[in-house]
Amino acid sequence: MTDSVKWPAAAHDLRAELRLLENAGLLTRVRRRADPRFQIAALARACDTGPALLFESVTDSRHPVVINTQASRAMIAASFGVHVDQVARRYAHALRNPVAPVLVADGPVQEEVLAGDSLDLAAELPVLTHHEGDAGPYLTTGVVIAEDRELGVRNLSYHRMQLRGGNETGMVVVQRHLHRLLDRAESAGRALPVAVVLGLSAAVRLAAATSGSATPFGFDELGITGALQNRSLPLVQCRTIPVCVPADAEIVLEGEIVPGRWEDEGPFAEFDGEYESEPARVFRVTALTRRRDAMYQGLTSGAREQLNIMGLPNEGVLFGAIRAxxxxxxxxxxxxxxxxxxxxxxxxxxxxxxxxxxxxxxxxxxxxxxxxxxxxxxxxxxxxxxxxxxxxxxxxxxxxxxxxxxxxxxxxxxxxxxxxxxxxxxxxxATRPLGSSDDTPRAMIPGAEHMVLSDWL
Ligand SMILES: Cc1cc2nc3c(=O)[nH]c(=O)nc-3n(C[C@H](O)[C@H](O)[C@H](O)COP(=O)(O)O)c2cc1C
Ligand SMILES: [Mn+2]
Known part of the structure; x- marks a missing residue:
């Protein structure tokens, strides 16, 4: 497969993806009211390998909840518009040919803008509680976008966020790229502005989870999204921080990581199913923006969906690294x-x-x-x-x-x-030595391949 291949365009946003999944029979609507505390996670677990679930009615929230959109390789292939065997190649091609995003004047994700100061996140969003021993509701699927405009660096990654009451959450930041940006801001005594983006299609979700040699520090993961969508991804400027976000997302939390503040978090079940607690940073929301009819996207730690989001980009990364x-x-x-x-x-x-x-x-x-x-x-x-x-x-x-x-x-x-x-x-x-390639014919039974069983049994 050469670089000149023209691949189909991936779904442009979550809504386009849901339409594709629904048409392919890979999405089920749930009309009965479901509780964000355990119930939605329990139903999602029962459908761990699909279909995606769209909960139209959610206890104490006006937002529908969607979950399991990446529960299978077939669902990701549907969102990318490729055959299921082509996902790794498609991804490798996108990694090699990133398409930079483009700034636009406005987008649906800013249809509604709420100030952050007096915000009660738990009241605004149906944040899910997943496992019995989890410390409470957790934002598990927010894509954190950080920008260092001095360095000209943008970064995407996921960080679990425990609700802390009001407009604050925890944020677990392992030593990777966001950590590096945070170190830089902190050593200058500054808060790091970041946006947490919710409600995204596979092309953004996998891009944000991509790490390895193909995405070193300074590589803008949104370029992968653009390549998968065969276009420049439209971004809008956040209202309260110098960060841009996908214009077609569902919900954005604008805010900052408070310098020098650490708090306990957890317990929380990691993706291998074991509970753990980590020292966490504090994220303070400065504004919430959303579509008027925004959907909330959930994700259960350790679900097949998470392993796919986290892991399938590795196939593209390895594909590129080995083929080189x-x-x-x-x-x-x-x-x-x-x-x-x-x-x-x-x-x-x-x-x-x-x-x-x-x-x-x-x-x-x-x-x-x-x-x-x-x-x-x-x-x-x-x-x-x-x-x-x-x-x-x-x-x-x-x-x-x-x-x-x-x-x-x-x-x-x-x-x-x-x-x-x-x-x-x-x-x-476990390859054979070169030249010993198995030309020796395997033992065959004449007629076995064309046997019509109903003629005999
Ligand atoms: C659903 C999900 C949750 C994750 N949670 C965390 C987390 O809480 N803290 C963290 O540092 N990384 C977490 N990760 C891993 C990083 O997001 C991932 O390694 C990312 O590619 C790092 O980006 P970077 O290479 O730009 O640093 C999570 C990944 C996924 C898919
Ligand atoms: Mn990165």
């Missing part, structure tokens, strides 16, 4: 069992001996969270776990084909980390 070294790359899969983060299966058409090991090196360089990589030949589908296992069973010798790289930085959700938070990485080359 090995043009014979066929396909990449990040598995569900590896939480779409820690495990990748890579299939290659080998052109040289050594390609298998080089694919391993490229994969680890492409995405830091990766812990185990398996490389198979191009005739083994990474989507077929039995075929992958068979390749390991019959092509691989550990002393020759396995490499252990000890002591890299681990991800805290990997509960097996050694002291200092470091992890071992393992690569397995």
């Amino acid at each position: 070294v090995l043009p014979g790359l066929r396909d990449v899969r990040v598995t569900l069992g590896g939480l779409r983060k820690f495990h990748a299966i890579v299939s290659i058409d080998k052109q040289h001996d050594g390609d298998g090991m080089d694919a391993i090196v490229a994969a680890f360089a492409g995405h830091r969270d990766l812990k185990h990589v398996i490389v198979v030949d191009g005739d083994v589908s990474p989507h077929d776990s039995a075929a992958v296992e068979r390749a390991i069973a019959t092509h691989m010798q550990a002393s020759r084909d396995m490499v252990v790289i000890p002591g890299g930085r681990g991800n805290p959700v990997d509960r097996s980390l050694r002291s200092g938070g470091v992890t071992d990485r393992v690569g397995v080359d």
Whole structure:
């Protein structure tokens, strides 16, 4: 697939995405009134792999709630307008060909503007309470947009936010790009203005979750969205802070991260299902803007939807990183069992001996969270776990084909980390030696393929 390929345009906003999902039978409307405390999360869990759910009536709120829009690969493919097998390639193409957003004068997300000072977030929005042991309602799906206009840097990322009463929330910021911007603001004694954006299609949600070699500090993740949508994403200037947000989003919380203030938060169930508490920053809302008939978008921590949003961008990142070294790359899969983060299966058409090991090196360089990589030949589908296992069973010798790289930085959700938070990485080359490619015909039974069972049984 070359860069000149013209891909279809992804859904332009959440509403367009919902129409696509509904037409494909991947969205169900729920008319009965549902409670944002546990009930919506419980129904979403019961539909963990889809369909998406649109709750039209929500206890104590005028906002409908939508959830599970990325519950399956098929739903993301529908939103991108591509075949389900093309999601990684499509994403890799978008990463390589970002399209910068464009500022426009106004947009539906600012149809209503509320001042932040006297705002009671819990009264304004149907913020979901998810798990029994969670400390309370949490904003889990806000895309945080930060801009440093001096550096010319914009960044998108997700940060869980515990409601704290009034117009304040917690915000958990792990040491990545937002943290870097926060450090810069704090060392100058300034608050960091950020916008929290709710109600977004897959093209923004996956972009915001993308990390790794393809999106270094300074890379504007909204360029990925534009590439997926084949247009410049329209942005509007926030009303109270120097940050721009997608004009077609549903709801925006404008505000700032207060310098020097830390508070306890949690417990909150992480994406592996274990409760944890982290020191949190404080986010103070300066304005709430929304569409007049805004939908609230929910997300349950640990749901298939979260793993897909968080993890499927890794396939695009790895695709690009490995193909830069090995043009014979066929396909990449990040598995569900590896939480779409820690495990990748890579299939290659080998052109040289050594390609298998080089694919391993490229994969680890492409995405830091990766812990185990398996490389198979191009005739083994990474989507077929039995075929992958068979390749390991019959092509691989550990002393020759396995490499252990000890002591890299681990991800805290990997509960097996050694002291200092470091992890071992393992690569397995389960490809056949070049030239031994399996030309020997497999045993066939004449007639089996064309047997019409109803003639016989
Ligand atoms: C639903 C969801 C929730 C997340 N929650 C947090 C969080 O609470 N704190 C955090 O630092 N990262 C969280 N992340 C991870 C970051 O958003 C993600 O790694 C992002 O790509 C980082 O962006 P950056 O590379 O621009 O720093 C979450 C990701 C998703 C998809
Ligand atoms: Mn970033």
